[in-house]
Amino acid sequence: MNLFNRVESKVAPKIPHIIKYMGSKRNIIDFVVDAIDELYLGEDQYMYDMFAGSSIVCGSFRNLMNVSCNDIQNYSKIVGGVYLNNYNWDLLPSDVIEKFFDDVEDRVDEFKKVNKFESIDYNNFSSFEDVLKLELDQRNLREKLFNNNFDHLFAKYFSGTYWSYEQCVWIDAIASVIRKEKYSTKFLFDLVNGALMFSMAYCSQSTGHYAQYRDLKPDNFKDVLIYRRKELFPIFKKKVRTLKEYYNGENNHDLRHEFTSLDYRDALKNVRKRSIIYADPPYQFVHYSRFYHALETLVKYDYPELKYKGRYRTDRHQSPFCIKTQVPKAFKSLFEGANYSNSSIVLSYSNSGMITLEQILDIAKSELKGYLITTEEIDYKHSTMGRQGDKHRDVKEVLIIGSKM
Numbered sequence: 001m002n003l004f005n006r007v008e009s010k011v012a013p014k015i016p017h018i019i020k021y022m023g024s025k026r027n028i029i030d031f032v033v034d035a036i037d038e039l040y041l042g043e044d045q046y047m048y049d050m051f052a053g054s055s056i057v058c059g060s061f062r063n064l065m066n067v068s069c070n071d072i073q074n075y076s077k078i079v080g081g082v083y084l085n086n087y088n089w090d091l092l093p094s095d096v097i098e099k100f101f102d103d104v105e106d107r108v109d110e111f112k113k114v115n116k117f118e119s120i121d122y123n124n125f126s127s128f129e130d131v132l133k134l135e136l137d138q139r140n141l142r143e144k145l146f147n148n149n150f151d152h153l154f155a156k157y158f159s160g161t162y163w164s165y166e167q168c169v170w171i172d173a174i175a176s177v178i179r180k181e182k183y184s185t186k187f188l189f190d191l192v193n194g195a196l197m198f199s200m201a202y203c204s205q206s207t208g209h210y211a212q213y214r215d216l217k218p219d220n221f222k223d224v225l226i227y228r229r230k231e232l233f234p235i236f237k238k239k240v241r242t243l244k245e246y247y248n249g250e251n252n253h254d255l256r257h258e259f260t261s262l263d264y265r266d267a268l269k270n271v272r273k274r275s276i277i278y279a280d281p282p283y284q285f286v287h288y289s290r291f292y293h294a295l296e297t298l299v300k301y302d303y304p305e306l307k308y309k310g311r312y313r314t315d316r317h318q319s320p321f322c323i324k325t326q327v328p329k330a331f332k333s334l335f336e337g338a339n340y341s342n343s344s345i346v347l348s349y350s351n352s353g354m355i356t357l358e359q360i361l362d363i364a365k366s367e368l369k370g371y372l373i374t375t376e377e378i379d380y381k382h383s384t385m386g387r388q389g390d391k392h393r394d395v396k397e398v399l400i401i402g403s404k405m
């Protein structure tokens with residue numbers, strides 16, 4: 001049975017952009033979705049996106065089948081919510097969004113009254129040296145005592161790094177106001193946080209992830225200033241309005257979607273019988289938790305202990321798919337888990353990953369008894385998410401498909 005035959009074209013729905021994500025399947029979404037679609041058995045079946053990341057794959061199934069969205073990182077669940085929630089706007093006052101924006105502005109005004117640190121006007125400065133000094137002053141806010149009546153996590157921990165102090169004050173205000181009880185409806189919470197993640201990426205002076213911010217130097221000064229001059233709040237407001245318009249009145253109440261933040265080995269224990277598992281684990285040795293720690297901190301908002309220049313959380317997750325000696329066992333557990341629930345599985349990987357495709361196929365054949373195992377491949381340019389030099393690498397994206405017979 002083919003789900004996408006039910007819509008006019010086979011092209012997966014164009015889904016709003018929320019986070020720039022390393023390894024996102026957005027550019028090859030039809031390739032992936034078609035393979036999952038081929039395994040579809042009928043209405044009650046679930047599709048488990050085990051390593052959902054930007055949630056673009058599970059989000060493509062919003063109105064087509066039951067979806068379980070999982071990733072070890074909590075922000076992924078929020079983005080998944082934006083794509084998969086039912087939006088019951090009628091339950092909320094018609095001006096809820098405008099009221100929310102007003103509350104954020106009030107919150108910023110109050111914050112600035114009690115925390116007397118001057119924002120830099122990046123449109124009006126005298127020299128590179130002056131700006132450098134002011135930026136270093138912002139970074140030192142980490143040592144400053146803030147008034148505890150106001151949430152200040154980003155202002156304290158991230159000013160003068162990925163974002164300016166002024167941008168951080170707005171991030172804190174939005175994150176704080178959305179946690180108020182009157183705005184606690186899940187779909188609103190997810191939508192606002194999704195829009196905030198989007199606007200944070202637009203204003204960040206790093207390369208779309210948060211592994212490292214750029215030190216200010218005479219040769220990158222002008223480029224960094226472009227980001228420092230961006231006003232976060234108007235970008236955020238525009239995104240909220242766009243998302244609200246997009247998700248207005250196209251709910252499918254008959255479908256049941258769920259969201260978890262589990263290690264895939266735990267999530268696999270709860271998979272319903274004869275489901276479809278889509279698995280897109282990390283391909284490289286770099287841990288996602290290092291690149292997206294700031295998003296994790298945003299959604300947890302827990303004032304974590306931070307370390308290193310990039311200001312990473314110390315409780316960052318280390319994935320077995322990124323540790324050479326643990327990768328074969330990690331794949332073994334994945335296939336074992338699929339077999340345990342008699343589920344079909346579609347695995348994404350590339351020919352430049354941590355182990356070879358032949359090795360993965362050998363593991364799949366020994367774990368998936370009574371399965372038909374096939375492969376499909378497509379040429380692809382992997383983004384390295386760098387600002388200079390080698391921005392793309394030519395690779396083959398491969399799907400290893402285990403269909404339960």
Ligand SMILES: C[S@@+](CC[C@H](N)C(=O)[O-])C[C@H]1O[C@@H](n2cnc3c(N)ncnc32)[C@H](O)[C@@H]1O
Pocket residue numbers: 021022023024025026050051052053054055056057070071072073076262263264265280281282283288289318319320321
């Ligand atoms: C290649 S990305 C997934 C990209 C996603 N399919 C997309 O299109 O955006 C891999 C994901 O695996 C997640 N991950 C890594 N180790 C995990 C684990 N042990 N359990 C669950 N998720 C894990 C990472 O947080 C990351 O989001």
